Amino acid sequence: MMKEPILRRYMSVLVFAGGALWPSSAMAHLRVSDSALFSGIIQPFTHVEGTILLLVLSLWAGCAVRSRVILLRFCLGGLAGGMLLGGMLAPDAMAKMSLAVVILTLGMGLAVAADRPGPGKLAVILTPIAGFILGGFWREGLEFGVKTTLFFMLGLAVSATALAAVVMAAAFFARGRVARIGVRILASWACAVSAMLLAYWYRSGPY
């Protein structure tokens, strides 16, 4: 049984969830020019293809690092850094980025669903790469100047990293049997969705 500190953390997650729900009433018809930072913050909640990868990546990293908190911190840092770099430097190639997002989701989802996440060091290597792809994917198609892009990417990195931190922590602390099953079922759902997206892609081109 856990005591007060965990309860405080529990409350903070609820506050975070409440905060994340709040923009849903205000995000409609928001123009990018209104606020690059705010647009970046809500981007993971409006472009869900990337968010599914973010969730699966976080579940996978949380499982792969096992009990080594230090690796989890490297993963989070690498993810945030990779996203920032991807947003600033990734090539303009929407179709390839989307395909990479779907393939990564499928692979990582399978690894978690099969309960074979692999070594923690692999998570430390792959999270910045996935972050780079995600950053490029989420920034794709937005015609910003360098300064505006930087603000947009900062907002994006903050909200996406916060979301990833919550999910990584959930997977990391999921030691109980029921919790592990929940993680694996969620991963299998994400995996199924990405496999269907790949098929749809093959049939009709980029969705």
Place this chain on the structure above:
Amino acid sequence: MKLAPINKNQLTLSWLLAVVIILIPGLAGAHTDGAGGGGFMTGFMHPLGGLDHVLAMVAVGLWGAILGSPAVWILPVAFPLIMTLGAVAGILGLPLPQVELGIVSSVVMLGLVIAVKFRPNLPLAVIIVSFFAVFHGYAHGVELPQNAGALGYSSGFVVATGLLHMAGIVAGLVHRLPWGERVLQGGGLAVTVTGLYLMKQLYL
């Protein structure tokens, strides 16, 4: 005021629930005529729109609950993955004969295994469920509307299927009660009879 302590499982499940809640506005919020929202509801309603799908999915959950661990959680993990193979075949337009027969047969067979308390080993249970999952997935995949958002549709259909399994698992927990097994066997029989009726409708 002193708060009651919570255990680790409750905490982790709460976090996962929070994440799911966070994602809801992105899927169901503004601009539902676009690729996200409309597709999600179309996909979500698809497995719920046919009695054959609903009965088969719930029956899988019921059977898993009866078989107990580890089948109770392996089946819900394996089913969407295998079903997706069928969906992929449907989306790509690959031929699969007698899809409707496969679907109604799954209702009859899954009801029957519950009614007769058939308890095979785990690999055989997974093979049986996977075989039928392909037909269900194919039907969903082939009916993917051309104008539906692929992501929304896929997510909706996978989530709805998963929720039906969970409903079956929760209902199946009744077998732990003294009279529960009889109730489940009766439910299994009812599913089989309904499946036979659907089969009659299909061919007569």
